Amino acid sequence: MKSTKPLSRDQVRRIDRLCTERYGIPGLILMENAGKNAAAIIESSYGPDGRAFVACGTGNNGGDGFVIARQLHNLGWDVRIALCGDPDKMSPDCRTNHAIASAMRLPIVVCRNGAEVRQAGGLIEPNDVIVDALLGTGFSGNVRSPIVEMIALVNQSKKRAVVAVDVPSGLDCDTGAPADCTIRADLTITFVAPKVGFDAQSARPFLGRVVSAGIGAPKELVAQITGE
Numbered sequence: 001m002k003s004t005k006p007l008s009r010d011q012v013r014r015i016d017r018l019c020t021e022r023y024g025i026p027g028l029i030l031m032e033n034a035g036k037n038a039a040a041i042i043e044s045s046y047g048p049d050g051r052a053f054v055a056c057g058t059g060n061n062g063g064d065g066f067v068i069a070r071q072l073h074n075l076g077w078d079v080r081i082a083l084c085g086d087p088d089k090m091s092p093d094c095r096t097n098h099a100i101a102s103a104m105r106l107p108i109v110v111c112r113n114g115a116e117v118r119q120a121g122g123l124i125e126p127n128d129v130i131v132d133a134l135l136g137t138g139f140s141g142n143v144r145s146p147i148v149e150m151i152a153l154v155n156q157s158k159k160r161a162v163v164a165v166d167v168p169s170g171l172d173c174d175t176g177a178p179a180d181c182t183i184r185a186d187l188t189i190t191f192v193a194p195k196v197g198f199d200a201q202s203a204r205p206f207l208g209r210v211v212s213a214g215i216g217a218p219k220e221l222v223a224q225i226t227g228e
Contacts, residue, residue, distance in 0.1 A: 006194045086112060178203070
């Protein structure tokens with residue numbers, strides 16, 4: 001997609017909000033577009049009929065992960081999903097996409113604590129592409145359990161590659177400052193445009209290659225928000 005000025009956390013929220021308020025685009029459609037486009041980039045980067053371990057949080061970044069998982073499944077990939085956190089605390093859109101993935105009978109394990117994260121690590125194989133959909137642009141501060149254990153597991157596991165969804169989990173999208181435990185991605189698929197923190201020297205060891213993917217936001221809205 002066309003290069004766009006980097007976005008701040010506040011600009012990301014404004015784009016999402018105005019897509020719904022001004023244009024009537026439901027959040028679920030934006031999430032579906034984001035996940036479908038991300039899955040296409042993963043397949044083009046790592047080939048057809050691959051294996052993926054998708055680590056999902058309970059927020060909208062996790063919802064993106066569930067979309068990516070089922071889109072990769074439809075593309076012929078062998079997919080396993082780990083929901084990291086309390087299922088009762090899923091955001092509405094995450095809950096919907098969790099339900100769809102469940103109805104498709106995709107394998108989903110729930111990791112409510114560090115012990116369950118360690119158990120889920122047995123599902124990861126050396127030829128896996130691990131998809132990090134744990135924490136998104138809303139994250140700042142400290143990573144908490146069980147996500148901190150999942151990030152450590154992903155970084156330490158033998159795998160083919162790590163793909164971060166929108167932003168590597170643990171990285172502040174505005175400052176580029178990493179938390180004590182931050183995903184080290186080989187590829188970051190960021191939505192609409194890179195984030196302002198990506199230019200920070202501190203962010204570079206965690207991003208890998210950065211590719212932008214669309215979510216279906218009208219180009220006029222994006223230009224308005226970025227001042228282009």
